Every structure is written in structure tokens, then in C-alpha cells.
Amino acid sequence: MDETASPTEHEHTRTGLSVDALHRALLDNLFYVVGRFPAVATQQDYYRALAFTVRDRLLHRWLRTVQTYKAERSRTVCYLSAEYLPGPQLGHNLLALGISDNAGEAVRRAGLELEDLIEAEAEPGLGNGGLGRLAACYLDSLATLQLPAIGYGLRYEYGIFRQRIDEGWQVEVADSWLRDGNPWELRRPHIAFEIRLGGHTERYLDAHGHSRVRWVGGELIRGVAYDTPIPGYGVYNSNLLRLWAAEATESFDFGSFNAGDYQGAMRRKIRSETVSRVLYPNDEPETGKRLRLLQGYLLVSCSLQDMLRIHLGSGDSLDRFHQRFVVQLNDTHPAIAVAELMRLLLDEHGMRWDPAWELTRRTFAYTNHTLLPEALEKWPLPLFEETLPRHLEIIFDINQCFLDEVRIRFPHDDALATRLSLIDETGPRYVRMAHLACVGSFSINGVARLHTGLLTDTVLRDFHALWPERFNNKTNGVSPRRFSNLSNPGLCALLSRVAGPGWAADAERLRLLEPYAHQPEIYPEWRRIKLERKRALARYIAAQTGVAVDPESMFDVQVKRIHEYKRQHLNVLHIIALYSRIKMDPALDPVPRTFVFGGKAAPGYAMAKLIIKLIHSVGEVVNRDPAVRDRLRVVFVPDFNVKVAQRIYPAADLSEQISLAGKEASGTGNMKFALNGALTIGTLDGANVEIREEVGPENFFLFGLTSAEVDALKRSGYCPYGCYRENPLLREAIDLLAEGLFSHGDRDLFRPLVDHLLHRDDYMLLADFQSYVDCQDRVDRAFRDADSWTRMSMLNVARMGRFSSDRVVQEYCRDIWRLEPVTIRP
Template sequence: MSKKKNNGVNIRSGMDKDSLREDIKLHLRHTLAKDEYSTTNWDRYKSVALTVMDRLNDRMLNTQQHFYKSDAKRVYYLSMEYLIGRLLDNMLVNLDVRDIVAEALDEVGLDYEDIREHEWDAGLGNGGLGRLAACFLDSMATLGIPAIGHGIRYDYGIFYQKIQNGYQVERPDLWLKYGNPWDIVRPKVQYPVEFYGNQGTVNSSNGNVHYKWENTHRVKAVAYDTPIPGYDNGIVNYLRLWKAESSAAIDLKSFNQGQYIDAVRDNQLEENISRVLYPNDKVFVGQELRLKQEYFLVSASLQDIIRRFKKMSSDFTKLPEKVSIQCNDTHPNLAIPELMRYLLDEEHMDWDKAWDITKNTMAYTNHTLMPEALEKWPVSLMRNLLPRHLHIIYEINRRFLNDVKIKLGDDKNRLSRMSIVGEGENPVVHMAHLGIVGSRKVNGVAALHSRLLKESMFKDFNEMYPDKFTNKTNGITPRRWLKQCNPKFSELITKHIGDDWITKLDELKGLNKLADDKEFQKAFADIKVENKKRLADYIKENNNLDVDPNSMFDIQIKRIHEYKRQLMAALHVITLYNRLKENPDLDIAPRTVIFAGKAAPGYTMAKLHIKLINSIGEVVNNDPDVSDKLKCVFLQNYSVSLAEKMIPAANLSEQISTAGMEASGTGNMKFALNGALTIGTLDGANVEIKEEVGDDNIFIFGLEVEDVEQMRREGYNPWNYYNGNEELKKALDQIRDGHFSPENKELFHPIINALLHEGDYFMVLADYEAYVKRQEEVSELFKDQDEWNRKAILNAANIGKFSSDRTIRDYNDEIWQAPEIGELKPE
């Protein structure tokens, strides 16, 4: 491909400093129409983003043409959430030109660090699910797998969290306020998405009866593409997000008569489908708009997939050979009846052939062990919104239950447990059951999680389909979560073991031999303190609180939920506070306990936990008796970019969920990769992290899954723990009596009621003593900085298994079986 040159500079394609510098200047003047007198920080940021997009678009076109010419099998990743965060740094790291761009900017008097701070996080996800999807896209591109992510382009992402007087207050997330330079609108790539109507019949010429969906209401799905570059390999995949637009013209008659609201009302209602991301509180609540969103994603994506397939073949029996669709959680599982509907109604295929194609094309990832979080859509709602799909689901279920009777016997209780459509006065469609029955493979996301799926939640299904369930332990991309967010540590690693670790994370094992090296330990420790100073500056600026970078940074960051047990960490802060009040000279390691995370707007208890943490901080941080040894702070508006500041600064990673409740976790992996030690329960991926880093390099405590189950069976009495531990009793009494809420002494009574009078379902009190004792060991170890750093280095060295590259290769080897081209040289 020829490149136009200007004085030897490759305009819009060169990766050298001169080409990048000149393109930035050209975009500023000719694309944005700004000069040195009118330009703003946003303009400068956008000119850099547009310059990067020039390079990405060039590579994306080459990549897609290569996949098309080779007729490669494609992977389609369907997810309602993508928590992609800021993209500038990520794009430049993967193109391997971050330092070059920084130099180019410096030559025109601009600071790269300042410019990248002006990008708004793309918060199109609630937490781990969406962040995992973003990591997976990065790894698919890095491995060279022909893959496209599909999602929704929400106008408003996860809400912006303000902390006012200690309370969470939600504000709209205006991530598109100034536009998004990273997406490419495809106005010609649009599909009709149907809702409502009824199921009709058509008699064909051969006498067969075919069904059709008629009298529907139509919405348009318009495609917006974001390039996803692999790491330094010339490959650029993309994420396709769908925006809802009205398919009807404005009612001009109403408008001319002055009835503006009537004229635009229907258009606005249709466009509401992609208006806002639903905040997830881990308890499923059926809402029509949410079901509309899920079908909107599925319908548009499948039309896109089928269009691309039909360019190469009209033989749908080959669909599983050319297409693999991965459903990220139950949300996209409507793809199963939607693909059946297309094959039956549009291609007029017989049921058995259509079903064989469908179940060999689909795969489903389960992300939860909590039954209350599994989607169960009311039949009445689905009958109204998706009548044809409900009919297909009923037929899938009828045939499935017949198969169960043949294979496992006519056990009414078993049939009831396994039915896709629930029974009773208000029947529901179990979306997880639909996903299991209609997929070739079903996977959990950690070894423990996958085992529990087979042994408990989906035991009947595992007996029916013993080869269907598999494990795919989650992973994180080392590009963003080490090279990008912790550049000094990355440089140190590369200096000693080379840079192969960036795409082969197991290479970090080369650090094992350096864990006892005093020079390497010192370099590691200096970098950690530098990262902590950066976070301390952020805390000072945003919370007006001075924290000591030499204290232990004890960090818990994740969604605020009772099962994640931020409350237990808060009780530990109170315990340390009480100990220091009784003995100010107590010899403990100085500690700064840092929380961040969002509670779903309707999750009253989680929001009260945020208030409690902030109230504890108010007392602790303003008490001169303890202020040199203990601080407690809650950082508002947790996001990907805030995580990028917090994770490299952490000494201790809190992963303390009730055993059997966290499917995997990925924060645990990010912390360990950046040289933090973990305190945690044997839950989720903690189990496998322990296996990798060694028992001596992780602080495991508390009840295990079987202990929790046994205590629930035999009867768990939280009062026994309250009465049996004086420090716990004192902490709970202080919360109850208003020590941390003198303005309203009854403010935290609901927390005490949940713990003592309502059974303490998440067993905070049962694990408290073991947790506090383990924290004492943490404190003692931190006093010995050489030994602490040795263990921290060993954590980073042995975390290579948890690269998302490994996870994606596992998916591809067992489920997708698409090509991995690895590298594609630019033309």
C-alpha cells in the first residue's frame, strides 16, 4: 500500500516520531479547526486520538481483509457489558508507540501525562463481567483470533458516584458529552429489530405449515465500531456496539399542530433501549426495558453474523464450522431461540436440523453461584414482547424434557428442577437452563466455581450432559494491568528477564531467582513507594486527607455487596482503632485502609455500608491518638482508570468474600501481578492463586465452602460469635450505639439487625476472628520489609497462569476452534 509523504513523513500511517507529530498538528488544524489561540485540552487529546485512529483504521482494514480472503472461522463474543475504561494509553501500549507519542508531543510543547487525563472512562459495564470482556477482546486480538465483540452503545454508562456527607449519590455518566473519537459510526450497517406482535402461520406450496412473526413494532440498530489492536502484531479486531434509533419518521402533523411532545415521544421511547446501562445488584429483577435491551443486542448481532456468513456460503449446515457465538452470562442467551427462529422461519429448515446447527454454534459462560442472580423472565412479559420466541422456547423445553425422561427417568421433581419454563401461578423462563440446553459447551470461570456448578447448582444438567460442562479460569490482560498501569515495574522486569512476558506471562517465573536479590528487592520497593506517593497525592487532592506512603496500603476495591464483605474489613478497622485507643504505643505496622466501589442505586444495605466506612474514617482520621498509625478512606467513583492508580500502589489485596459466593474475581489477579500480597478466603480464583504462589505467600483464612454449607444445614447462630469475642462485641456495640454516627445513633441499626437478628447470611461474624488473627500476621510481616518484598516479588513471578491470553487460548482450543494467526505485517 503506497503512503503519501510530506517531506519524508508518512502521513496518517507512519509510526515514527515525525509522522505522529505532524499528523497531530494536521488534525488539530484541519480536522478540529483549532489553532494555538483557540485550542483546549480536549482538542489536544482528541487530535492525538484521531492520529492513533488513522493507524488503527489502516491495520483494521488489512486485518479484516485477511480474514475475509482466508474464509476464517469467526468468533462472536456477545456481552451486555464492556468496561473498557480509557483507551488512549491502551491503544498506544498495544501499538508499542507510547514513548514515541510522548516524545512527539513534547516537541510541540505538550505533556502526554496531562493529555491522557482528559479522556473520560467508557464505563459500559458494572464491574468484573464487563472488565473481563474487555480483557478478552485484547487477548483475542493479541493471539490473532478472528473475533468481533458485540454489545450496546449506552448513552449513559455506569453512574458517576459522588460521596456527599458519606453517602453515595448517583449522577449520570456523561461519557459521550464531547463525543467519542474512538468509534466509527456505520450508518449503512443497520438492522431492524422487532418487538411485540403475534405469531402467525403460512401454508407453503408443499403443504407444510410455517410460522411467522407479524404485526411487530420495529426499532433500528445502528453499528458503531471501536478498533481493538493486538499487542505489536499488526492485527486489529473491533468491538461493534449497537445504538437504538427510531425506525419511524417524526409525526409531522402533530409537530405542525404544536404537539411537539407527541411528535417525538415514540422516537424517544424506541431510542431508550440504548439509553442507559442497567446497574447490577446481583439480584435479578425482571424489567421490560432490560429484556428489550437483551433482545436488541441479540437480534442485531445475529443479523450481522448471518449477513457476514452468507457472503461466503448459503449452506447453513456449515454455520458451526464458520461461526462460534460465546454468550457472556445469561444476558445474550436469547440468541438461542433467535437463531432457531431465523433457521425455521426464514430458511424454512426442519426442527432437528435447525436445532443441531444452533446448539453447535452457541456456547454459554456462567458467572454466578447465587440462584437469585440468575435471570428468570416472566412468561407473561416474554409472551407480550417476544411471542414467537416464547413459542420456540416451549418447544425446546418439551423436546428436552422428553430426552430427560428417556435418559434419566420420569422423576417429576427432577423434571421440575430442570424445566426451562418454570411452573406455578407466575411461570418464568430460566435463562441459564436455556443456555445449558441450547449450547455445545457451558463453562464456569474458576476451578472451584465450575466444580460447584456441576455438584450443586446444575447437578441435574451435569448428569444429563456429562461432557458439556468445562472450566475456563478467568484472566487479565498483562498489557493494561502491568505494562500500562505500572510502567516502572514493567521496565524493571524487562531489564532483568526480557520482554517476552508481555505476551507470554509465564515468563515472569524468571523473577523467582530475583526474589532474594537485595538490589532487585530495593528497586521493587522504590517503585512501590513511588506508586504509593502518586496515590497519596490523589487522595490528598480528592479527599483532603494526608496518608503516609510508607504505611501499609491495605486496599479493597470491587462492587459494594454483602457477599464481598467490605463490612468485615470495616470491622477490622474499628478493631485496630480500639486497640490503638487503649494502647497508643501498640507496636503495629502503620496501615492505610482504602476502599472504593459502587453500590447499585437500589441496594440500600450496600449503600449503608459505604456510609459506615466513611463514618469510621471520619472518626479514625480525625483522632490524633491513632492518626500516625491508622487511616481509613473511601475513594469516590471507582473506575478502570482509578483502579490503574490503586492496584500498583497496593501492599495488601483484600479478597474476603463468603466462601462459595465469588465465581472468580479478577481484581485478585491484578493485585498479585503488581506485587501485592493477598488476604482472602478459599473462594473463586483465590484457590488457584494459592496453588500458584504457594501457601507461604498468601494469607488464607476462614470457612471453606463445605464449612459454610454445613453450618447453614445445622443452624448458624451469630450470637455465639458476638458473645464469644470481646473485640467483635465492642465494635458491633459501637456501631449500634452511634459511636460512628453521633448525629443519628440509630443510623446503622439495619446493619446490626442483619448481622445479629436476621442470621448474618454472609457469615461475617463467623469469619471475623480468623480474619483478625491473619491480619496480625500481615502486620508482623510488613515490619520486615525485606521478607515482605520477597513474597510480593514471588506473587508477581508466579501469577502467569492468570493471563487472559491463556484463558482465551483455552476457550479457543476446546470451544471455538478458530485460527490463531498471531501476527499480520502491515502492507
């Protein structure tokens, strides 16, 4: 750049949004930042250059936002989450800045296509599924609504594994998403905090004669901040995602090196950095449990120390901390934050117990995301004592004070105290993290109306009886920017035409589409948009799996984590039954269907992995059978992630949301499908209940037991074998599976699954089977009437505004966080 350029010209070069400014910045960044020139630059080089170009513009907005928040002492929500699944950033950030078209033209001037550069981006897989994707949606909405927020998480060097399929089996491959670097982040070496692991505690008297505790010994690890700006859509605000990476306090032991112990010289560095190396693993082995506990502690300790740094650095007194920050615990993973804030206030800042506890419980709010007991974290007492001895002491003290309160209110109910205790004493002793979160939070919420009701009736019933005023519901939502604007540009253009361009930031405007659902002249355009997305997905499926699918067929889709309660195998039983019916009656003429599956199984979850094998094995038989292959196709799309999801959701005709009623907390895939015009077949589980109410029962395919009926059937003595014995179609499907039709005659391959269904069936597939098959027959009849199906599809989209993440963030803000919007001026 010309050194005589004026400040105005310099600012324009780094922040200008015109095609000329973006093209010039792209070439400058390619040369000066990436270190390449056009003749030798690869597509990845150009992607990085464009990412740095966009980041320059984001940083300008982010720094203005930080300055304004600091000057106005804005109350800030800090979202603590062990998982974030932000998805690829380039397309999203261009959309937020409103420069997608200009960037596309700037890239074309360089002889490239924007879509190719967007595709070149590696996805940060910093989460396992819905929990992390929800956190990312909320950060997007917080910035769009101009609400001060910081998202805190961990910078896993290796995210969720990449899924490869080998002869139908899932194979996990390390996800080295940082291999080519991450142009969106800024390393902040000066924002780093030490955490202690292990060691022991000592009591002493301070200068005022008060008894204090110091935590000494053990091992120190440093958490270093990596910052990523999160822009709001159509506003100047840009919030912050701050991720912590573990580093050794001393990277190299020179004494060991001089003594000839070369490996020992690096041992501490390797051991320390392991803490944030991999997205938290299966926690069955003791080593896995310990690592997961260390990761949770690294996250909360660094984040709380950072909040205290910001707060005290602004000149505020410590006793006003809860007025400046509200901390949302995203599930139980960060629940140790309750004990850690107490430790920091007591041991590092010299507060007395009562004011410290009052401040702590006025700081935290807790979101519960599960009704499954195995998902509510519990840590063995010996592991906790060995790793975090000071925190265990604090938890014991919290528990004593809490149970004293319980006994005063309920003096003759020892069983209640046992159930409420933070320590599970019914067998081997455990720390109950959900209990710690409840006791240390001023608000406790579920994530769908049904889920919250079941939460207060079952898992957290005693806490609800104690503090009913703390409980509230916040039904989940998803970002329309990611899952409509980016994923489905054709639909987005139509919606902007009929609802106005502002619908993406005000999803209730989608209601303006509703009158058009009764105007058949728009139906061909609606179907054309859907068919374009189906053709694109068909090309992707062929490239990834080698299976050719017909875009004109019904795309019947189930993509989500593979888990028995989500009941992918119920879907497969229906496919087997349909296959059997066609074989037995060649005159049967169902609507041609392509059954699309996708999702990852936890590496240690054998039954989930067997379900993936089952899907492939059934597909292998069905897809090669000339009697059905023009009518049925079964495909499994590997390595389901946000990038793949953006291809699948817009292409779906039918959304499978078939978990056993009472097991899914909310679900968000159900919302993404409906937002893109897919019709739902589902149970009354999670947010399905509210989606059905919004879109209308006549536009939703309902089947299955209710949660109350599930409980009643279990209490009366559920007999799955009786369902098998009494239902010929079910019996035929299971017998075909058991006899080896889908396993090359191997009767043992699927025996664990068959035996479990016949003799346990914890998730009641067999009880719901006939209802599901009957409902699928209704789907078949409905799809034959193209105009009726199109009308139902349009009404689903028109009535999905309530499920925008903007709505739920506004509810959190109104009822829990008490934040005020802060408008950032350019």
C-alpha cells in the first residue's frame, strides 16, 4: 500500500464493502498474509485470503462493539458450553455483512467461483450434535438482537471424528480441522489463566484471623484464549466466541533435557495440551472420565477468571459481579462452575461464605437438555477428590448448608434429603452435577414444554417441589439465517418476495406466506425449488455413496445422532416390512421413496454402530433387487455435519422425528426440516408437540404412544414378544432380519439387536410399529396428491416463525438474563 495514503483511504481498504475494495483486499491478503501469488495459489490459498478479507471487516465491527459495551458497562450474558457447532463461517459471515453478491463478483474477477471457496472451508467439529448447534444458533441470535454476549468454550484441536463407512460399519477418523489453520480466530496469549489439578488443601488464618483455605501442589496448566467474532445479521454488532486451549505453564523442562531425558523434557507439555486436544471422549473408561472432568474444569475456571478480570478491570466492586454478568450453563458439563466461582471468591478474593454464596447463586442459570439418567453427569468421589480436592470440600459445604435447609423445611423426610443430596450415597459415592447446577442457579429451564413438564415431574421433581419459582420453559429454536438463507437460496428468494426481505430477522413475518398456500398458481414454483434441492442432494449422494437416487421420488429423511431412543431401527423395520409387502404382492404400488439416513454413533456405543450396519445391509439388498429398486432406495450419507445438513434439510419431503415419547428433550432437526418445507412424521415427543400445534394437526403425521401411555404400559408390564407374536407383518420383518436375509445368511450378526427387541425393547419399537406403518400408509396417500402436499408444505414454512432462535433468545433475555439491547453505530 502507498505509505502516503490518507487514513480515510486506509480505513476503506480494510473495511470497504464494494466489489473493488473486496477484490483489492483479496489480492493483498493472498500476497501479504497467505504468502502466495495468483500463478501458484491453490483454491485453499484463495479461501484463506478471502476469509482474512472478511475477517478484517468483522474485526472493525467487533472492536467497535467491545468499545461500546465497555463504555456503557453493559450487562452481559456469558454462555458456557462444552460444545459449539458453528458450521462453516465464510458463507455465514458474508450473509451477515450483506456482501455475498459483491464478494462473489470480487472472486470472479480473480477467475474463481465463490461457491468453490465456501466449499473449501474445513468445518470446526467442536460438538457432538444438537447441543453444540443450538449454542451456535444462540450466539448468532444474540448478536443479531444486539444483546451483549460472550460464548465460552474449548478449542479442541481434534473435533468430533470424521465418519468413514467400511463395508457398512462406522470407522472413526481423526478430525484435524486445524490442519490448514483457522483464519477466523485470533490467539490472545496475554489472556491466559492457570488452573491447578490434583494437590491438596491447607487451612490457615488470614490477617483478620479468619480461617481460610489454600490449594497447593499438584500440576498447573494454562488456558489460552482464542477469539472468533460472531457478527449479527443486518446490524453492526459483533459479539465474541472465546475458546480456551490448554498449554503447559513450562513447555520445556531444561533440567531433564540436560540430564539426557529428552522425552521427559517434553512430557509436561504433552500431558497439559492433551486436555483440550480432543472433543470430550466416551467416559466409560476411568481415563476418559478424568479427561472429561479436566476439560469441564478448564472451560469454567478460565471463563470465570476472565469474567472477573473484565469486571474488576472496569472498576466495579466484586459484590456487583452478578449485576454485570449472568452465566448460562448449557447442560451439566459446565456445572462445576458453581463450585469454581465459590473457590475464586473465597480463596482468591477473600470473600466470606454467605456473601460469596449469595453472589454465586444470583449469577448462574441452568439449562437442562436431557431426561436420560445416564446423560446427567455424575463423578466418582475418589476421582473428584484426586483431581479437584478443593472443589470437593466446597461441594460438601454447599451440600451441608443446603440439606440443613431441606431438613428445616421437611423435618421428618430423610428420604427427601437423600434424594436431593449433591452426593449420591445409594452405592458407590458420586457427585451429582445436575443437583449442583440446580442448587447453585437462580433459574432452571427445560427446552420444550413437554420436556420441562417431564423434568419437573421426574428427574428434578424434588427440586421443583422445593423451588417452583426457579423453573421455566424455553422451547429451543434454530437460526433461519443458517438453515434457510444459506441452505436454501431458492426458497429464501421466494420468501423475501412474499414476506419481505426482513423475514430472516423477524421470522414471524413468515405468516405472510400463508395466504399463498391456498393459491395453486404458486405451487409449480414451490415444487421446482424443492426439486432443485433434491437434484443437488442426489448428485451429492451419488458422489459419496455410488448409489443413484431418483429426485422425483419422495425423500424420506432421518438424520441425527444414532441412538436407540431416536429409533432409526424402527424406520428400518418399516423399510423391511414395505419391502416384504411388495415382494409378496407385486401389484402393490407404493409411492417411490428414497430413504435417506445420516448420523454418527458414539465410538463406544456398540448397538448404535450395529444400527448403522443394519441400514447399510438392508440398503444393499433393497437397492440391488430388481423387483423394488425403482420404488425403494436406501442410502446412508456418511459424516453428517453442518455442511452436509445444509444439503439435506432443503431436499427432504418427509422428516422422521420418531423417538419414543418422553425421551427427546426437544430436538432441533425437526425445526430445520419444517422450516424448509418438509412434512413431519413423528410422535408427541420433545418439540414435536409444539410444532404440531403451530403447523396444524392436519399438516403433521402423528403416530405412537404418548408419554403417559408409555409410562402406563411399562407399569403394567410391557411384553415386546407379545407384539411380535400377534402382528404378522412385524413378525415377518423381524424373522427376515433374524434369518440372515440382510446379512448374507449370517444369523448372528444382528442377533443382539433382535434379541433386545424381542425380550427388552427399552424404547418400545414393537409397541409403536403398527401405528407407524399405518401412518406411513397415510403419508403415501398424501404424497400422491401433489397440490395437497404442496399446500401442507407451504403451511409448515409459514407457521414455523415461532421456532426461530431469535424468539427463544428474546425469552431468555426477558425472563432470565434481563439484558438490554445495545445498538452499535458505524
